[in-house]
Amino acid sequence: MREGTVTLIRREDYLAPAFWIRSVDLSFDLDPAKTLVTSKMRIERNTAVAHGPLCLHGEELNVLRVLIDGESVSFRQDGDLLLIDKAPDADFLLEIRNTCAPEKNTALSGLYTSGGSFFTQCEAEGFRRITFFLDRPDVMAVYTVTLRADKAKYPVLLSNGNLLESGELDNGRHFAKWHDPFPKPSYLFALVAGDLVAREQKVRTRAGRDHLLQVFVRRGDLEKTEHAMNSLIASMVWDEARFNLPLDLERFMVVGVSDFNMGAMENKGLNIFNTSALLASPATATDADFSRIESIVAHEYFHNWTGNRVTCRDWFQLSLKEGLTVFRDQEFSMDMAATPSARAVCRIQDVRQLRATQFPEDSGAMAHPVRPDSYAEINNFYTATVYEKGSEVVRMYQTLVGRAGFEAGMKLYFERHDGQAVTCDDFAQAIADANPGSALATRLEAFKRWYSQAGTPRVRARGVYDELARTYTLTLAQSNPASPGQEHKLPQVIPVALGLLGAEGQALPLQLQGETEAAGLERVLVLDQAEQRFVFINVAVAPVPSLLRGFSAPVLLDDGLSDAELLVLLQHDADAFNRWEASQRLALNRILAAVRSGQALQLDTAYLEAMRAVLKHAGLDAAFKELALTLPGEAYIAEQLEVVDPQAIHAAVEAAQIQLAAALREDWIATFEANSHTGAYSPDPVSSGRRALANLALGMLVLDAKAQSRADAGVWLGRAYQRFKDAGNMTDRLGALAALVNGHAELAEPALAKFHAQFKGDPLVIDKWFALQARAAEQGGRVFAKVRQLLQHPDFSLKNPNRARSLIFSLCMFNPAAFHRADAAGYVFWADQLLALDAINPQVAGRLARVMDRWTTLAEPYRSAALEAIRRVATKPDLSNDVREIIERALASGS
Structure with a gap:
């Protein structure tokens, strides 16, 4: 790392290691101030690589001795490298003794302390902060570990x-x-030492083996681990049933820690979790928390095979394990949802997340392919592109070869590569080889452009109906705008799932020209050229195309549909995703028209009646209604604009909400009454959906009461406050509190005070308290002022990642109207907090730096003020690698 610039590591420069470490015997004498680590490594030279010194990675370590085969050996240190120039050619035993200081490790990478206990986080390059090692994923060793510590503590x-x-x-x-009998890279190493208690469960797999499952937490949290244990058991059952992948160790352990940079980590057999992704009870966790925990527990467990047994050759292949495992946890969640409607809701929520996080990334300063070509800091590439877009790439494999074909490909992948460190190409080849002649196998090289090309492809679709010939000609064209370092891109393989509907909503048979009969009511077209024409024959009436069903590819679709056609899809489409998409498009069209024209938004009767029909539709699930009636997010709206005025967007969205609340007032009342009581708490999809819809209705009624100054305004404010006080679960309590806070009701402050007093001993709930205030609907600068005030709150600490995210990230990342201020105060706030955080925890600071990825799209005066804040950060001479890389790329995007 050089001051003022970043040094890039490039994928094309990959070289196999000069040495292999086959086994390692580690011993730890644990002490918070100075832990003694002794490492004995059985090493052999890689004869396929040119002769050179043994270079080991280490950071912030104190070397005590270095021995080869029991004899002292000369070594030298060059920065963070320990080099042995005269390493033997034959196999040898290398012993290194060093110390590290866990209690001073505020970066939470390597070995650190939290709440009086020891924890580790070694992905991506944390192991080098524990002892000297070949800290790279293609060096896989068998580990034996001895821990020694004070038994009372x-x-x-x-x-x-x-x-x-x-x-x-x-x-x-x-x-x-x-002892771990399976070879693993150092990033999967873990240790935990502390005063913890465990929930235990013995299970027997389909293979007939008995296993012990354990969930360890601090004392007092044990009652909140039942859901995590149930999720773990469900994950085991599902993975063995779906992919024939059983648990391979005698036990599987999960540990919760409050200070953690990520959600969780899949260390072999010893998963370490952020408590926010592990602990849940009806009184302290929302439905969304229960769902998130189930998903993350599954994700980390599934890594046991897709990431641990088969791992990445190098960090450029990160999506090999992360994209694949996100896909697997999404499939698991849909299967757990059970009903078709609940499955569709899962898919909609996943796509909303993709659009909110990954699409902006694809069009910003940090745009990169699913498999990046270079990086300065690997922590910066744990991104939505690698994870969420990577998952969509895996989903396209399944779409192109079918569910059974995908499972056959997975089987072949493990047969070929179990115990190896491999590449994304190896995975692609296994899926293709297991499905010869498939749409994937015949287009494999073109399909792999999803790994090499950044950006979100645009697909333009236009259809022409010939009534006389009874044909419908669909023309699909694709393009992909330039990204940093990629001016020109080749066509990608895009599966387009579609159906055709008549004007009355009837599904039409699909028969392409040249086919002897129709192939059902839904099919997948493969767009692999810049432009292609597909001619459907025997089409009885002019159709409304339902394209990209289930969001079959991560693209931006321009289908040119009119409001009338979108209304047909909203009312009749058999594909729930496209039905929801129609609701969002109808709202988005109106909001964008208002923002572009600069005129006040006025919702038309046709739109309002369509939304009323959704709300009153007896055949639609509550969860779907809540999604369809929730307006597009302000960040997603901004992505549709070339020049972004955050305040104009907020004004349009606020106007739409107020009008939707007023026009449907009686329907909101009926909806609230019908869904506000769900009986004994259960996080199942039906109950969760009803609570979500009731909370949306309550929020609308409070908003309407305040905005319209209705005579009965006090009634709904009072009902919201009463629901807040009487709620039997956190979902309803927080939903009522959010209604008061977002409506800036007079009862909001006493409710916030009561909430804090009731839950002040529970850090995860207090995180919700901070986040709710930071994400509240902005009104005259009140939210920004409140956040500034909360920085001084006794419960706020920048050192805890969860707390920093709950307040600072909530404002900067998730509240555009409060953050993007004409007086630039939001950008000054961002720079101040970023610099303070970088001095403590660079990895978390790097996430905050990403707020300015899209600064070049801002309208004035925001653009100039944002640039000034970025330049201010860039002038700091001792920035971490994590932050420097992002800031320099942000500056470069404006040149």
Whole structure:
């Protein structure tokens, strides 16, 4: 890293390591101030690589001794490298003793302390902060680990794999020895030591093996682990049933920690979780929390095979494990939802997340392919592109070869590569080879452009109906705008799932020209050229095309449909995703027209009646109604504009909400009354959907009461406050509180005070309290002022990632109207907090730096003020690699 610039690591420069580490015996004498680490590594030279020194990675370590085969050896240190110039050609045993300081490790990478316990986080390059090692994913070793510590302070000692032995030592100390029989890279190493309690469950797999499952948490949190345990068991059952992938260790352990940079980590057999992704009870967690926990527990468990047993050759292949495993956890969640409607809701929520996070990334300064070509800091590429877009790429594999074909490809992938570190190309080849002659196999090289080309492809669709010939000609064209470093791009393979509807909503048979008969009511077209024509024959009436069903490819679709045609889809489409999409398009068209014209938004009767029909439709699930009646987010709206005025967008959205609330007032009342009581709490899809719809209705009624100054305004404000007080679960309590806060009701402040007093001992709930205030609908600068005030709150700490995210990230990332201020105060706030956070935890700071990825699209005066804030950060000489890379790319995007 050089001051003022970043040094890039390039994928094309990959070289295999000069040495392999086949086994490692680690011992830890754990002490918060100075932990002693002894590493004994069995090493052999890689004869396929040119002769050179042994170079080991290490950061913030104090070397005590280095031995080869029991004898002292000379070594030198060059920055963060320990080099041995005269390493033997034959196999040898390298022993290194060093110390590290866990309690000073505020970066939370490597070995650190939290709440009086020891934890590790080694992905991506944290192991080098524990001991010197070949810290790269293609070096896989078998680990044996011995932990020694004070028994009274640290009664629980955990590491990867199976427990070999444990016992007492002198001076009140004890030990535990663990062995993981499966070779793994260093990023999957983990240890935990602390005063923890465990929920335990013994299970037997389909294969007939017994396993012990354990969820470890701090004392007092055990009652909140039942849902996580149930999710773990469900994940095990699903993975063995769907992909024939059983658990391969005697036990599987999950541990919760409050200080954690990520959601969770899939260390082999010892998953470490942010408590926000693990702990849940009806009184403290929302329906969304329950759903998120189920998904993340599944995700980390599924990594046992897609990431651990088969891992990445290098970090450029990160989506090999992350994109694939996100796809697997999404499939799991849909299967757990069970009903077709609940499955559709899962899919809609996943696409909303993709559009909110990944689409802006694809069009911003940090745009990169699913498999990046270069990076300065690997932590910066744990992105929505690698994860969420990577998942969509995997989903397209399944679309092109079918569900059974995809499972056959997975089987072949593990047969070929179990125990290896491989590439995205190896995965693609396995899926194609298992499905010869498929649409994927015949287009494999073109399909792999999804890994190499950044940006979101645009698909333009136009149809022409010939009434006399009874044909419908659909022309599809694709393009992909330039991205940083990629001016010109080749056509990609885009599966387009579609159906055709008559004007009355009837599904039409699909028969392409040249086919002897219709192939059902839905099919997948493959667009792999810049432009292609598809001619459907025997089409009885002029059709309304339902394109990209289920969001069959991560693209931006311009289908040119009129409002009348969108209304047909909204009312009749058999594909729930496109039905929801029609509701969003109808709202988006009106909001964009108002923003572009500069005129006040006025919703028309046709739109309002369409929304009323959705709300009153007896055949639609409550969860779907809530999604369809929720307006597009302000950040997503901004993505549709070449020049972005955040305040104009907010004004249009606010106007739409107020008019929707007023016009449908009686329907909102009926909806609230019908859905506000769901009985004993259960996070199942039906109950969750009803609570979501009731909370949306309550929010609309409070908004209407305030905006219209109705005579009965006090009634709905009072009902919201009463629901807040009496709620039997956190979903309803927080929903009522949000209605008051977003409506800036007089009762909001006493409700916030009461909420804090009731839950002040629960950090995760207080995170919700901070986040709710930071994400509230802006009104005259009140939210921004409140956030500034909350920085001084006794419960706020920049050192805890969850707390920093709950307040600072909530404002900067999720409240555009409060953050983008004409007086530039929001940008000054961002720069201040970014610099403060970078000095403590660069990885979390790097996430905050991403707020300015799209600054060049801002209208004045926001654009100039944002640039000034970015330049201010860039002048800081000691910026971390995490932040420097992002800031320099942001500056470059405006040149």
